[in-house]
Amino acid sequence: MIKVLVADNHPIVRAGLKAVLNDSSDFEEVGSVSTTTELFNELKNASPDVILLEMDIPEVNGITALRKLKKDYPDIKVLIYSTQAEDVYALSTLRAGAAGYVSKAASLDTLKNAINKVAEGGMFITNELAQRLAFDESTNKPRRFFRKLSTREVEVLKLLASGKRNKHVAEELGLNEKTVSTYKARLMRKLNVDNMVDMLQQAKALELY
Known part of the structure; x- marks a missing residue:
């Protein structure tokens, strides 16, 4: 409860x-x-x-x-x-x-x-907010954040966005926790964010593509 x-x-x-x-x-x-x-x-x-x-x-x-x-x-x-x-x-x-x-x-x-x-x-x-986050306000064109991500990086990002901890992500993907931490750092760098909030907001936008 x-x-x-x-x-x-x-x-x-x-x-x-x-x-x-x-x-x-x-x-x-x-x-x-x-x-x-x-x-x-x-x-x-x-x-x-x-x-x-x-x-x-x-x-x-x-x-x-x-x-x-x-x-x-x-x-x-x-x-x-x-x-x-x-x-x-x-x-x-x-x-x-x-x-x-x-x-x-x-x-x-x-x-x-x-x-x-x-x-x-x-x-x-909400989906409405996710959609606004997915578009570049200056051009009103979609932000194609995820073209530069590998399949494995997208898998890690989706699991993190669902609320799973590093340990559970590692177990589900057959990785170790250190590797998941490395993926998380790489995702932040590729998505040009410096905190989990911004990274998860962009992960929400992935549902729109």
Whole structure:
């Protein structure tokens, strides 16, 4: 069962999420807070797997709160659940450490899928965002990132993007962990990124080709 802490300043949203989460055998709501002060106080006692964080939560802006969460509680996955359209904040929150971004306009099935995916160690972004990431904004032409990758590199990238750790990637492909680490470094170099967030965003775009 995935333990979820809800951080949202709207009482109706908190009540609705509590009902949805506790009505499922897959989830358990372990806390509900309306400000960042309440959030960090709650984390002194609660140990959620996933935090649903509203970007407009009072006291500290969402990006600052997210960075502090990732610094103080690196093992907790943070899923942004916001009224803000994803094209406004999604990229910046992912780079700040969020494991995914879901608009409140999305369906409950999408939200549940996102919670499951990030809890398992993956990253959640919508197909719409992936498509924007796959196109060069200056030319509006597809970024053909993957033409320069070998078949094995694509296999490694897909497994990493699905949330698998180096050890599990190695086991599935019959490699050792050191080799997987080498592939990961090579992928970052070829895709011209310097962090896993950007690499996984580009991996999501692979689904479009």
